[in-house]
Amino acid sequence: MIKLVTDSTCDIPADLIKKYGITIVPINVLFGNETYRDGIDINAEQFYKKLVESKVHPTTSAQSPGYFSELFTRLSKETDEILLVLFSSKISATFESAVQAKALVGDICKIELVDSLQTCGALGLPVLKAAEMIQSGAKLADVAAAVKDMCSRAHSYMVFDTLEYLRKGGRIGRAQALLGGLLKITPILTLREGIVTPVQRTRSRTQAIDALVNLVKGANKIEALMLQHATTPDELEILAKRVAEFYPREKTIFSTVNSVIGAHVGPHVLCVNFIEGK
């Protein structure tokens, strides 16, 4: 069977990862010289606690080619087909590492690499769909094509309290246009072509939640939905109740934004992710 691999920024809940046997590549989070593998050495709860308490601001670092070549070698003993779907190559060198590693290991097995140009649920939801396809016996080429297509229709909209983390981390992208304003704003950003891109400005959390709800409401047809928070479960619940008016709650996936993205967005992130219908 095809072995499905993604990275720890996909935010797929643990039970689903287990159910589908998805392999997760941990991305590193660093507080000064302490390195943590996201999801292994540190979970989201511990991370956000540390984020608020720590004097040094965390940075993130991509997984190395060495890691991937070991992973490929190990997986090639269990399978002869690997599908690897990773978060946007425009915000991390992880995908690049995987490409290098694929060249390093040669043809030990068939390896298909997909640059999702997404992260969080916009990566996780297509990966889950791929996992379902694999379970029902789909071919590697078909699954890879379907994942690419779904990633191109996936959206991840995030509410930010501050853009300072993004700027310091060098990942401000097109949201540079929102910096330096005179009024306090609560912006909503997304990834477009894999690059951080502003969608809308709001003036408060209330307005921001309204905006997120409207973004879901305005979608063509929703094929899958994930709602996320970091440290604000009450707000997540408000968001969930309102979104449930037009998308069934029992089909909605809930999760916490991972440490890696968390390091760039801060502890008050709220995020809606969905795959939009054709």
Added chain:
Amino acid sequence: MKQSWDGKDLRDMFAAGSNWLEKSVAEVNAINVFPVPDGDTGTNMLLTLRSVIEEADRASDTTVGVMSKAMAHGALLGARGNSGVILSQIFRGMAKGFDGKAQFTGPDWAAALTQAAKTAREGLSNPVDGTILTVIKDAAGSGQQFADQHPDDLLAIINETVREARESVARTPTLLPVLMEAGVVDAGGQGLYILLDGALRYLKGELEDLQYRKPQMVSANITATRNVNVIAADEEEAYGYCTNFLLEGDNLDPEKIRRKLEDRGQSLVVAGDETAVRVHIHSYDPGSILAYATSLGTLHQIQIQNMDDQHVGFKEMQKQKAMPADIAVVAVAFGPGMIKLYESLGAIVVKGGQTMNPSVKEILAAVEAVEPNKVILLPNNKNIILTASQIKDLTKKSVEVIPTRTIPQGVTALMIFNYESTLEENIQAMSEAVKSVKTVEITTAARSTQIHGLKVQQGQAIGIIDDTELVAAGDDVQDVLMRSLDKGGISSVEMITIYYGADLQAETAEEVVNKLKEKYPGKQIELVSGGQPHYFYVVSLE
């Protein structure tokens, strides 16, 4: 950890730095707006560095003195473009600093950078701050200070210069207005930082990072208030020809050549010695420059590029990283703070307001000047709504007016603007948002009158809600403000934004904010210096 390094180390660290820079050439090119937005800074620096490393490989021995001289020579031979020639001056200065030395220590490094900063400045007839010159100067200065305290820690000293280079790059927009306007940091400074950062990483042994990661671009905490296309549209004059060559001869005098060429063009850089001089100049008449140079010696590596062609390529490059907006918002505003506010929110501002309504022609000119073909107009005053609504029939662009009557209405509308939505969706959302804001304005009564039983004396402060309803009058401005806010329903709103006018001190306005915070804890209250004339306060209640 070793405490001194030789020429081989110097060569290898700069070779690593060059490879590091190579990964970000496109990004560095894309922020190149000064002196000419032609988008080639990164490329020019890299090509210059390649020549540096080539010559370093040919150096006759591995002492740092000989090696740095070879590198400087390589820079001179290979210098390309404005930034390349300045970079060659940096290497030249560094070689002066390392002259006669077999190895270099931390303090030697700091001293060489200081010499490099000085030499780079001397090569220019008109040095400008907020550029690579400032970055090398700051880095050297900070390294020098650090070296005085920790002379034995070579790596820490280099680390300090790189750290300061990064900070300095982030500060460039505050020193050079054209960078601030374009919302970028200086490209040459950025390139230099990446070069030094790569060199440092090599010394630290971060080889895997160098191979697989990418340099981080420095970004500053500033907005791109106008995009580069708009800036270019302002300056319709042609850029001329970027002229670049190497002059070889005997007894050449770089200083004399510089003086001779000073009046013949822009961005002049002359670098070199008695036998070889590198010249870079932007000129409308490259022929006369070459004619002069051939009278002194032989010319090599002659490159003449039409910068207008380069600029077209640069604009293409900008589109890729620009905001995906195909709709522009043009707003009418008055007062320096108000104008800045609108610009920081991405609008193009036409100056005007209550006492000086802009003409149809002025608004039309702004609409025509923006790149997008869809334009939303925010008149922000009832007397300007009619003027704005005439624009539609005068242009081929599709123009929609949101009839905002006050500055806060315009701000609220602009805030809600969605970069991904269509014109229709935006118009609908923005018009809807305007309804959710209440405006309270405090101004002076132009004449004595009586409205709805409210007696007003000429010269008294008056409070007006949504530009229509007179709700309070009196001699005390603050008192009128407080009463008007009450009438405006301040107790039931979530957000209060106060724009204070040109006639008020910041302290006076802060006093008001403190009172309101006390009276209404839990509300989000913001104070902005609007700098508007005639209106003491303009307040938005949302």
